[in-house]
Amino acid sequence: MNHKWNYQPITSEQAETSQILAQELGISPILGQLLVQRGITRAHDARKFFRPQLPDLHDPFLMEDMDVAVERLNKAMGKKERILIYGDYDVDGTTAVALVYKFIQQFYSNLDYYIPDRYNEGYGVSHKGIDYAVETGVSLIIVLDCGIKAVDEITYAKEKGIDFIICDHHVPDDVLPPAVAILNAKRLDNTYPYEHLSGCGVGFKFMQAFAISNGIEFHHLIPLLDLVAVSIASDIVPIMGENRILAHHGLKQLNSNPSVGMKAIIDVCGLADKEITVSDIVFKIGPRINASGRIQNGKEAVDLLTEKDFSVALEKANQINQYNETRKDLDKSMTEEANQIVAHLDGLADRRSIVIYNEEWHKGVIGIVASRLTEIYYRPAVVLTRTDDMATGSARSVSGFDVYKAIEHCRDLLENFGGHTYAAGLSMKVENVAAFTERFESYVSEHILPEQTSAVIEIDAEIDFRDITPKFYNDLKKFNPFGPDNQKPVFCTHHVYDYGTSKVVGRDQEHIKLELVDNKSNNVMNGIAFGQSSHVRYIKTKRSFDICYTIEENTHKRGEVQLLIEDIMPIEEN
Template sequence: MNYKWNYQPPTPEQREAARALAKEIGISPILCRLLQERGITSAAEAKRFFRPQLSELHDPFLMKDMDIAVDRLNKAMGRKERILVYGDYDVDGTTAVALVYKFLQQFYSNIDYYIPDRYNEGYGVSRKGVDYAYETGVTLIIVLDCGIKAVEEISYAKEKGIDFIICDHHVPDEVLPPAVAILNPKREDSTYPYDHLSGCGVGFKFMQAFTINNGIEFHQLTPLLDLVAVSIASDIVPIMGENRILAYHGLRQLNSNPSVGLKSIIDVCGLSEREINMSDIVFKIGPRINASGRIQNGKEAVDLLIEKDYQAAKEKSNLINQYNETRKDLDKNMTEEANKIVDNLEHLDERRSIVIYNEDWHKGVIGIVASRLTEIYYRPAVVLTRTDNLATGSARSVSGFDVYKAIEYCRDLLENFGGHTYAAGLSMKIENVEEFSRRFEEYVTQNILPEQTSATIQIDAHLDFRDITPKFFFDLKKFNPFGPDNHKPIFATLNVYDYGTSKVVGRDQEHIKLELVDNKSNNVMNGIAFGQSSQARYIKTKQSFNICYTIEENTHRRGEIQLQIEDIKPSRNKAL
């Protein structure tokens, strides 16, 4: 891949401000510059960033309708009403249902949970789900990670005497459903201080308000933070502000004392002997939980997440792991088919977006295929398949481009849509696919920036090898957890040389294990360049080259620093 490296050197004023902050808090000016880029300019703000405190969570009653929601839940429990906890079939939805159900079950037994079937019911609140609630005597549904657009379905439930409390984080329409309470920080009339909670995060805030109102100690809620961390990582929401506090403490819970269900997934993933980070959730834990809803039914994921017996949980995890293997095979085959379709699109070089449709594709995997296409072609992608008489699909976006707004631009062609900046779902009549593709392309062309459609690496800072000390790495680790709005920093070092011992490794000799030096010190730096063995011949010429990388701990040798090389360029290349 021929990446362009983007680097914006700090101004003299920025350098001076970073030096002043560094002197105050005792870390490298380079890292202080990274803090400034995150809006952190004082020692007090740095302390809050590096040591997020649960006491700094916002008052949940600042969220509109929270008092109404808690009052309705209290009444339901006082009257012994049957309560149904209802959620989406993805990771965010299933973790949210598990969290609310597990917490309330400690105090109340007349409670059930429900996950709609992706294939029979589709996304969100379904009439079938409402009918199930009615038939089982439910009079209150708490719906999580969906429901904000379910105007007809919630009206239907209301006719049957069923109330709804909506806990959602997707962008609402102008008309809100007739629910008793709508907890959503993205409401037009919201005054809540933080907009970017996950669906599970909104459920957590609801339970936090419930504890305050009922005099329950907050520490009874904190063991469920592992579920919130899994939702935040998997739903790719920003990891600053309140999400950072929740993710930080959720990761601590996940590493020290995870729930039985999550412990069994950790073991199945082979992560039990190492410290789990957000990337482990994104690439290993999350996909396994998701596989249940993609291949079978998301209810199985909730069954696992609320399981109290380890042996039973291990059996469920092994089954979900098998679903994930099936998902991988489907994903691989569909991505290959999708690539062939895209390669045959007319005027592909001129297009700024990709919209493809195949009525035979598996509905459970189209979101993953859309993600793959954005990674390969650096364009927003919509992948559609046929469900009954509609084209249904998923959209994914490139960094910085709001795909939800692009879909909203085409709303008159759609039967339904929902989502957020980087991911959305939609459905339309099959005869509208061609016009949708044209209109979507029109919007993207008018609004996307050139740098958002090219293979770019954003360099955060230039380092010499002498800068990479054990203390520098120790302080860098305090930036965890990483994710959107707090990405893992990528550094560049110019004019480095092979120490003479670098070699090609891997089953297919596809990686390079590097030992490198620069001309500023005697430090020999270890590095690994995955999938870049084509560069080995140049590296061995003893000419200098430039590298960009993240700084990691060697998983095989604890405490040893290793560079994970993202890209290699000859020094003569004017990339920076």
């Protein structure tokens, strides 16, 4: 893969700010520069960034309708009404349902939860779910991570005498459903200072407000933060602002005192003796929770996350792990089939988007396949399959391109759609697939930037090996947790060369274990370059080359750092 490296040197004004900031904080000017790049220019804000504090969370009552939502919940509990917690079948939805259910359950028992079936009901609030609520005597539904577009369904529920409180973070339409309260910081009349909460995050704010109104101390909410951290990492929302505080303390909870269900998943993932990071959630914990809704029913994930008996939880976690193995097999075979289709698309080289349809595909895995296609082809991708007489699918995007807006542009061809910048779901009549493909491609072609359709590595700073001291690495760790809007910094060092001991490793000799030096110091840096063994012949000639990398702790030698090499660029001799 030939990556393009993109490095934007900071302005002289930014350099001056980062120098002052670094001096005030007692850190390297390079780290001062990283703070400035993240919009942090004052020592006071940097200290808050480095040490996220729970008291800095916003007042939940700043959110539009929060007072109404809390009042309605209090009334329901006072009148002993039956309450149903309803949520989406993905990680964000199931963690949100588990969180709200677990918190209210401590004070109230006339409670139930419901996750719609991906195959029989589809995404969001369903008539079947409302009928279940009617049959079981429910008069209040709290819906999480969906519901913002369920105008018809909530109208239907209202006719049946059921009230709704919506806790959602997806982009609303102009017409809002007739719910008692709508908690969503993306509302046009939003009054809340932070709009990037996950669906589970909105549920947490609701419970925070409920606790305040009932004199319940905040520390009772802390055990729920492991669920919030898992939702933030899995739903790929920005990890800045309020999400940074929630993710930081959620990771702390996940590592020190996870809930019974979460501990069972951690055990099954093989993470029991390891410090869990955002990337462990993204690649190990999240996919397992998600597999339940993809392969069977998301309700099983909530059963696990609310379980109190560890041996029962472990049994459930092992079952969910099996679903994940099934999901992996489906994912592999469908991705191969999708690649075959894409390879034979007319004019692929000129296309700026990918839309593919196969009515045989498994609905639970199409979102993953769409993600794979964006990674391989660097284009927004929509993958569709057939459900009855409808084409239903998932869209994923490349960095910086708003796929939700592209889908919204085609709304007259759609029956339903929803989502956010990088991920969306949609459904349409099968006969509209061709027209949608054309219209979607036309919108993407007009709005996507050339650099968004190629493999670009964004470099944060150019540094020398002498800059990488133990103090530098310890200060760099304070930038955790990493994620959207606060990506792990990528560094570049020019003119490095082999110390003489680099070698290929791996079962198929596909990786390079590097020992490198540069000409500015005597530091020998250890590094690993996965899948880049094609460069080893050049490296062994002792000629210099440039590298870009992230800095990690060496898992085999605690306290020692190693470079995780993203790319190697031989230096062309003139």
